[in-house]
Amino acid sequence: MRDSIHVSKENYLKAILEADAEGRQVIPATLAHWLEVSPPAVTMAVRRLKRDGYVLVGEDGIVRLTEKGRETAYQTALRHHLIERMLSEIFGMEWYEIHEEAERLEHAVSPAFEAKLKEKLGEGGACPHGNAVLPETSQARKARGEVPLSEAGEGKRYTVVSLQERDPLLLRFLHRNGIGPGKSLRVLQQNYDQTVAIQLDSGDSILGRPAAEAVWLQARSEVNSK
Numbered sequence: 001m002r003d004s005i006h007v008s009k010e011n012y013l014k015a016i017l018e019a020d021a022e023g024r025q026v027i028p029a030t031l032a033h034w035l036e037v038s039p040p041a042v043t044m045a046v047r048r049l050k051r052d053g054y055v056l057v058g059e060d061g062i063v064r065l066t067e068k069g070r071e072t073a074y075q076t077a078l079r080h081h082l083i084e085r086m087l088s089e090i091f092g093m094e095w096y097e098i099h100e101e102a103e104r105l106e107h108a109v110s111p112a113f114e115a116k117l118k119e120k121l122g123e124g125g126a127c128p129h130g131n132a133v134l135p136e137t138s139q140a141r142k143a144r145g146e147v148p149l150s151e152a153g154e155g156k157r158y159t160v161v162s163l164q165e166r167d168p169l170l171l172r173f174l175h176r177n178g179i180g181p182g183k184s185l186r187v188l189q190q191n192y193d194q195t196v197a198i199q200l201d202s203g204d205s206i207l208g209r210p211a212a213e214a215v216w217l218q219a220r221s222e223v224n225s226k
């Protein structure tokens with residue numbers, strides 16, 4: 001658990017905006033989990049955000065962004081995205097190393113530096129985890145022909161297109177298991193206990209549901225299959 005002092009207003013707002021973009025609703029307990037802070041720290045933070053006009057909390061306990069909250073959140077998400085691309089594309093850092101670095105640096109980006117980053121990197125590119133500035137809903141991804149590993153077909157070959165990147169521990173876990181953007185894999189079996197057995201170039205692996213849901217795939221055409 002991190003000290004609440006190290007989780008800024010921007011981090012809370014960004015987490016809420018990302019969840020919103022994925023089509024999920026946010027309650028304080030979810031924020032506590034995602035941001036690795038204690039529930040009382042989240043309660044205090046949400047109270048401050050509400051007081052300052054960044055969020056509204058419904059009777060159902062769901063936290064929603066106001067227009068002001070949404071603008072601040074988007075600005076932070078955009079800076080995070082640009083910093084990740086800078087670390088990866090200019091400095092060659094690996095996708096599984098950059099999340100925390102970007103979390104720190106995103107708060108230090110001035111408007112002038114942001115403009116420079118946009119000029120250098122261009123807009124609209126994907127971050128090294130394969131994501132745009134904001135995540136998409138599962139429906140939008142599926143409409144494009146992508147499928148999460150948790151729902152991928154047995155015996156089929158896939159290429160990893162993107163990873164849900166909210167949880168740095170999950171990213172390191174996936175890396176240790178040989179999974180990363182651009183890697184190819186074959187689904188061996190969707191197991192009864194909701195784990196999935198996969199075959200990678202580095203060997204076979206079994207992933208549980210939370211990890212498998214965070215990995216988005218594109219089926220490989222038969223021509224490309226090994």
Ligand SMILES: [Zn+2]
Binds near residue numbers: 129
């Ligand atoms: Zn990313």
